[in-house]
Amino acid sequence: MSVDRATPGSQSSLREANRARIVDAIKHFGAITQVELAGATGLSTATISTIVKELVAAGVLMTAPVSRSGRRAQQVSLARQLGMVAGVHFSQRMLRIELADMAGTVVAEQHMPLPHEHRVDTGMDRAARLIQDMVEAVGGRPEELLGIGVAVSAPVDVRTGMLSASGILRGWDEVDIPTSFSRRIGKPVWIDNDANLAIVSEQRYGAAQGCNAAVFLYVGHGVGAGLLVDGRLVRGQSGMAGEIGHIRVVENGRVCTCGNRGCLETVVNSTVLVETLRATHGNLALRDIIAKALAGDVGCTRVLADSAEYVGVALAALCNVFNPQRVVVGGELGAAGEIILAPLRTAAARASLSSQFTTLEVVQSSLGAAAEVRGAVALALDSVTLPIGTLEAAHVY
Numbered sequence: 001m002s003v004d005r006a007t008p009g010s011q012s013s014l015r016e017a018n019r020a021r022i023v024d025a026i027k028h029f030g031a032i033t034q035v036e037l038a039g040a041t042g043l044s045t046a047t048i049s050t051i052v053k054e055l056v057a058a059g060v061l062m063t064a065p066v067s068r069s070g071r072r073a074q075q076v077s078l079a080r081q082l083g084m085v086a087g088v089h090f091s092q093r094m095l096r097i098e099l100a101d102m103a104g105t106v107v108a109e110q111h112m113p114l115p116h117e118h119r120v121d122t123g124m125d126r127a128a129r130l131i132q133d134m135v136e137a138v139g140g141r142p143e144e145l146l147g148i149g150v151a152v153s154a155p156v157d158v159r160t161g162m163l164s165a166s167g168i169l170r171g172w173d174e175v176d177i178p179t180s181f182s183r184r185i186g187k188p189v190w191i192d193n194d195a196n197l198a199i200v201s202e203q204r205y206g207a208a209q210g211c212n213a214a215v216f217l218y219v220g221h222g223v224g225a226g227l228l229v230d231g232r233l234v235r236g237q238s239g240m241a242g243e244i245g246h247i248r249v250v251e252n253g254r255v256c257t258c259g260n261r262g263c264l265e266t267v268v269n270s271t272v273l274v275e276t277l278r279a280t281h282g283n284l285a286l287r288d289i290i291a292k293a294l295a296g297d298v299g300c301t302r303v304l305a306d307s308a309e310y311v312g313v314a315l316a317a318l319c320n321v322f323n324p325q326r327v328v329v330g331g332e333l334g335a336a337g338e339i340i341l342a343p344l345r346t347a348a349a350r351a352s353l354s355s356q357f358t359t360l361e362v363v364q365s366s367l368g369a370a371a372e373v374r375g376a377v378a379l380a381l382d383s384v385t386l387p388i389g390t391l392e393a394a395h396v397y
């Protein structure tokens with residue numbers, strides 16, 4: 001917070017600390033009732049009510065009446081006019097961008113395919129241009145954009161802003177991505193791995209709501225996982241936690257992009273699926289395979305189920321270590337629903353401690369293809385410094 005100018009220990013510094021706690025909780029939850037806010041911050045409802053009133057008068061917060069279990073309540077969120085943030089997702093094949101107001105409501109979205117083995121400089125140039133166009137299209141001024149969260153399909157060391165394993169997203173290695181992107185767009189930029197950000201968004205807005213221990217499982221052009229343990233994201237020492245795509249599932253199998261043999265990603269990826277079906281089904285794209293399987297094609301259903309079984313073996317290992325309550329399955333293959341989920345559950349149950357599976361839920365992502373980019377929006381909302389230093393100028397205190 002940039003507002004802490006008061007003497008430590010003084011009455012006004014306590015009030016500023018309480019104000020910061022309230023604003024941080026609202027940034028985290030998006031919109032929250034005053035009673036929930038008391039639970040989240042540990043402050044009394046009277047203190048909350050006073051501070052919320054002051055921050056509404058200062059234009060930092062806004063309130064709206066809502067109904068909770070039949071009762072009327074006041075819902076508090078950040079005021080829309082405070083500004084906007086953008087979320088960007090660079091995946092293996094797609095660039096996805098969302099623009100959101102400070103209450104977390106998405107006001108614009110865009111996506112475009114990226115060429116195979118796209119490069120960091122062209123990717124960032126493209127994203128910067130698109131974001132500027134989107135801000136303009138919603139009638140915003142450039143200064144209203146406060147920051148950008150970036151999700152990338154590779155393990156990231158968030159301390160350096162660089163990918164922590166080379167060769168996985170070729171053309172993006174050895175670059176301090178936030179610094180380089182920030183230089184292009186003139187705004188603060190924060191970065192994390194896309195599966196990590198997807199479990200954040202699923203927990204906040206999607207299928208993992210209410211879970212303190214959950215896994216987001218990406219299955220599509222490769223396989224990856226984001227882990228939430230005790231309500232916190234697990235990144236590991238250098239951002240490599242959750243890279244289940246590189247668990248060995250085939251002894252002496254094919255050589256992987258990481259240099260090892262028989263990794264899960266060598267048997268579960270879009271290229272393998274397409275190749276497996278070429279002789280019988282011709283040249284299908286991944287989305288065609290899923291559409292045909294959903295329409296009842298036996299061959300397409302079979303290759304998807306085979307993939308899910310491999311993923312289930314790796315998932316069991318993950319569950320034995322982390323003991324999650326819910327696994328949220330996303331990515332392109334996640335869209336196949338029960339065609340993937342059913343064999344995944346069976347294979348995972350077979351390979352894990354049986355008591356795990358009496359309580360574990362394996363469900364489809366409710367945010368779908370937007371899970372990662374929505375997580376990038378959440379990252380920006382959590383990280384942004386709000387322009388509330390002007391409070392004193394407004395004579396609120």
Ligand SMILES: [Zn+2]
Binds near residue numbers: 245257258259265
């Ligand atoms: Zn590998």
